[in-house]
Amino acid sequence: EGLHSLMVAAGKLYFGTAMDTKNFNDTAYQAISTNQNEFGMFTPENSQKWDATEPQQGQFSFTQADAVAMKVKSNGQLLRCHTLTWHSQLPSFVSTGTWTRETLTAVITAHITNVMTHYAAQCYAWDVVNEALNENGTFRSSVFLSTLGPDYIPLSFSVAAAADPRAKLYYNDFNLETTPAKADGAVAIVKLVQGAGVKIDGVGFQAHLNVGQTPSRAQLAATLGRFTALGVEVAYTELDVKHPKLPTSEADREQQAADYVAAVGSCLDVEGCVGVTVWQFTDRYSWVPGTFPGTGEACLMTEDYVKKPAYEAVEGWR
């Protein structure tokens, strides 16, 4: 038993989780995360982001992410790599620099080439471009958009394809599950990259969902299907389901279980959905309460590693 084993038995590639070096000295956490039946895939939660890997122009730092990659590899598990071109957790040399088309193209090219070459053949997939869209499906403002227009997206994929031909190249975003206009924007991004003759392999659905506001399993599967119809694979890359209000009732926790099953089940229902990654499996390390104050308890296990109804439901395919 275990979530990864169940996914593999269902014909999927993996069940995974975000993890980072901050979790290494927690023995209870490690006992669970190193269980190969439970997790087959790991995403470094922060240590491969631009501010971590290239804090100053041309100065690359891989110590933290290497530690994650090594632990995962030595335990026979796989890595999803995250992320390259993103407006957030971007070092100030990029976000506040004065750029031309030529100089910013060179900076993006150097960043992607260096980081992907360092991890070549170690990443099942890379989230090449992250969160390029507004909720209404238009392109999000960033130094990338204001300098290069939407061209920075095919540019990023093109550089990525050359740097590590073995990695699957993903566009990754949130609320694609819930917001049709934003999903339209992501469809347009896939077509933009494909139309430029550049490789794009997948679309990542972050799936930062809310208890009681999660679309049905059939609705979620239909949205995934919009992308597999374009010839790309899909995955849930950062799944968590937060309670909008705390404390929670037993009914809230049962609703959370239903919402987790809807998400995981929709991946099972779509042939081109390769796997599910949760954004931490225990509330002890969830990003949710810090980022969305007043909300929380978004993970499959409590702070004390007790399996919630959501865990039992996913494991039981209830």
Ligand code: XIL
């Ligand atoms: C979050 C991490 O979980 C936090 O630790 C960090 O402070 C901020 O970033 N979308 C993404 C992830 O693609 O990288 C984000 O991770 C959550 C939202």
